Amino acid sequence: MKELVLVIGGIYGALAVVFGAFGAHALKKRFNEDQFKSFETGVKYQMFHALILIISGISFPFIGISQQLTAWFFILGTFFFSFSIYGLTLGSAFAxxxxxxxxxxxxxxxxxxxxxxxxxxxxxxxxxxL
Structure with a gap:
């Protein structure tokens, strides 16, 4: 579980950089101000939660169910929250x-x-x- 959490944290972090750059450069002309702010919110939350996944992966032994649930809530929550915002803003920008x-x-x-x-x-x- 520890390795999975660290890997997903790293992937989410890398994708946040990619999506942030993509939004700032390729999509900025396509988005209105509200869409751009929403897209940025998705990127920020994704990066914040990439970092907390890495911190969790370093800090927790993942022996108990509570620590495993923590990781799964962050993994799924980030996916549902940020990626749905990406889908909504991109869909809205392209009608x-x-x-x-x-x-x-x-x-x-x-x-x-x-x-x-x-x-x-x-x-x-x-x-x-401690």
Missing amino acids: RKPRFLGPVTPLGGLFLILGWILFTINIAEIAVY
């Missing part, structure tokens, strides 16, 4: 807005919140033993 993605974004946000709650609990438990 093909995929409406089914609308409810996916808040689900991703909920997973991210749950991930942060579990991260806080798990890291506090580890700190007690």
Whole structure:
């Protein structure tokens, strides 16, 4: 599990850089201001959660289910949140807005919140033993 979390954290980080550059250069002319801000939000959240995945991968032994759930909430939450924003903004910019993605974004946000709650609990438990 530890290796998976670190690898996905690295992949999410690299993709955040790629998507950020793509949005800033290739899509900026295509997006209106609101679309650009939304796309940037997806990139920022993806990078933040790439970093917390790497921190989790370094900090947790992933022995208990709670630590595994933390990682899965971050992995799935990032995917649902950021990638649905990418889909919505790209679809909107090209007049093909995929409406089914609308409810996916808040689900991703909920997973991210749950991930942060579990991260806080798990890291506090580890700190007690240090």
